[in-house]
Amino acid sequence: MATRRRTAVAAGLALALLTTAAPAAGKGAEIEGEGDRYHVTNGWAGVTHLSFVYGRDDDRVYVGNWNGRGTDTLAVRRGATYHFRNSLSGGQADAVVTYGRTGDDVLMGDWDGDGVDTPVVRRGNVYHVKNSLRGGDADEVITYGRRDDDVLIGDWDGDGVDTLGVRRGNVYHLKNTISGGDADSVVTYGRAEDEVLVGDWDGRRGDTLGIRRGDVFHIKNAIRGGDADTVMAFGRETDAVLVGDWDGNGTDTIGLRSTEAYPSAPPVGSMQEYDERMIEMINAERLSRGIGPVRAWPQLRAAAVRQSQAMVRLGRIQHASWDTISSEARAAGCTPASEHIVRTWQQPGESPDPRAAMDWYMGSEVHRSGILNPEYRYVATGSVESGRYAYNTQRFSRACS
Numbered sequence: 001m002a003t004r005r006r007t008a009v010a011a012g013l014a015l016a017l018l019t020t021a022a023p024a025a026g027k028g029a030e031i032e033g034e035g036d037r038y039h040v041t042n043g044w045a046g047v048t049h050l051s052f053v054y055g056r057d058d059d060r061v062y063v064g065n066w067n068g069r070g071t072d073t074l075a076v077r078r079g080a081t082y083h084f085r086n087s088l089s090g091g092q093a094d095a096v097v098t099y100g101r102t103g104d105d106v107l108m109g110d111w112d113g114d115g116v117d118t119p120v121v122r123r124g125n126v127y128h129v130k131n132s133l134r135g136g137d138a139d140e141v142i143t144y145g146r147r148d149d150d151v152l153i154g155d156w157d158g159d160g161v162d163t164l165g166v167r168r169g170n171v172y173h174l175k176n177t178i179s180g181g182d183a184d185s186v187v188t189y190g191r192a193e194d195e196v197l198v199g200d201w202d203g204r205r206g207d208t209l210g211i212r213r214g215d216v217f218h219i220k221n222a223i224r225g226g227d228a229d230t231v232m233a234f235g236r237e238t239d240a241v242l243v244g245d246w247d248g249n250g251t252d253t254i255g256l257r258s259t260e261a262y263p264s265a266p267p268v269g270s271m272q273e274y275d276e277r278m279i280e281m282i283n284a285e286r287l288s289r290g291i292g293p294v295r296a297w298p299q300l301r302a303a304a305v306r307q308s309q310a311m312v313r314l315g316r317i318q319h320a321s322w323d324t325i326s327s328e329a330r331a332a333g334c335t336p337a338s339e340h341i342v343r344t345w346q347q348p349g350e351s352p353d354p355r356a357a358m359d360w361y362m363g364s365e366v367h368r369s370g371i372l373n374p375e376y377r378y379v380a381t382g383s384v385e386s387g388r389y390a391y392n393t394q395r396f397s398r399a400c401s
Contacts, residue, residue, distance in 0.1 A: 027153050027197075027244075028152070028153025029153065030060055030107075031061040031240050031241075031257055033239065034240075034259060035057055035240075035259035036053050036057050037052075037261065038074070038258075039258065040244070041234060042249075044219075044253070047280075049281055050281065050285060052089050054085060055083070057259065060077040061076055061242075062082075063255075064084075065110070065117050065245075066116065066117060069248070070115075071245060071246065072244030072246060073085050074088070075093075080101055080102045082133075084097070087288050087289045087290055089288055098135050099134075100119070104122070108120070111139075114131075116133070125145050125146055125149070127164070128140075129142065129178060142178055144179075149167070149168065151164060152165035154174070154198045154208075155205070156175075157176045158206030161178075170189060171186065172189060174186070187223055187225070190209075197241065199243040200245075200251060201220075201221055201252055202221045202229075203251040204221070208220055208221055208222055208223050212241055215235055215236055215237045217231065217232045217254060235258070239256040239257060239260075241257075246284070246287070246288070247287045267350070268353075271384060271390075274392075275381040278392070279296050281358045282371055282394075286371070291372055291374050294378060296379060297379065297380050299332035299380075300395050303380070305383070305384065306328075307395075312384055312386045320339060329397055332400065333400050335399045335400075337376055337395075338370050338373075339394065339396075340370060342357050343390070343392075346389075357390070357392045376397065377400075380395045
């Protein structure tokens with residue numbers, strides 16, 4: 001996909017670049033599995049930052065940067081018709097294109113380095129490359145590899161152009177140009193039965209490999225063997241895997257396709273971590289719709305915490321007065337904008353889950369419009385746990401200095 005991807009993984013894992021057997025996931029490949037629910041993470045803590053519903057359970061799904069704006073989103077394929085969506089959300093497709101034949105094997109990549117992902121139709125070992133999201137003849141036709149090769153798509157040399165790789169067992173033959181001929185590099189990685197991922201995991205430009213074993217992801221930041229650089233458990237091993245740059249920061253991370261509502265996130269260790277995750281979720285919701293992120297303003301967090309503490313004392317949710325909101329914003333160097341409050345409930349012994357609060361906010365038209373207001377540039381969240389309840393206060397501002 002056009003924007004470079006990344007993934008971090010630590011811990012031991014002997015890598016021997018890809019070869020055959022299990023499918024390749026993520027960049028360029030058609031997403032396997034079923035379900036219309038998608039869950040993405042923007043980091044390597046195993047935390048779901050954004051969940052949404054799109055398409056149908058049985059759609060054929062691709063990930064790509066369809067508009068060149070730096071964020072990867074989804075497309076669904078029905079026969080020879082492709083429905084491209086430019087945000088990580090439900091709703092109508094932003095572009096509908098018919099290309100190729102219903103039975104074609106299709107991959108996606110940025111074949112000309114313009115920042116936009118487009119299709120390549122594979123028929124045996126012949127590839128019909130298209131450099132735009134519209135119908136018509138292929139822009140280039142090449143022959144590469146063998147008819148039965150497992151094919152990978154990636155920017156192997158960091159020049160901004162996606163090219164082909166073939167996997168034979170755990171040996172990978174990577175090509176740095178869209179052309180036939182010998183591979184430019186041959187590497188051994190992992191095991192023949194591994195499920196292999198491709199992405200730019202560290203944002204240094206250039207795609208490398210990762211593998212999934214069960215529900216654990218092992219990510220390597222260089223095209224060579226050796227231990228993984230990042231290891232993360234995420235989702236369920238029955239979920240299908242996506243790879244993309246979901247927040248436009250230049251690094252690829254993991255997504256899941258599932259029939260389930262959403263994977264459970266690890267419990268928060270403190271209410272400060274709760275608030276940090278909430279801001280990540282706010283920005284995931286904004287960026288999924290092409291809206292710039294809000295910046296956390298620490299000087300305003302104390303006021304948000306005080307309001308949550310006040311609600312604990314009252315035993316109910318209640319807004320601060322506008323005079324209080326205004327004066328506390330000015331004291332933190334900000335202009336006042338709005339306050340959101342919510343109280344959520346958890347089972348005895350469970351940690352508070354910021355996703356529950358965000359789901360409530362996004363289900364409310366008034367609060368959703370505030371979270372997605374492009375004029376809001378700064379935010380502070382302050383949360384307090386009391387018994388079975390978590391009280392949250394969000395304070396937004398248009399300007400802070």
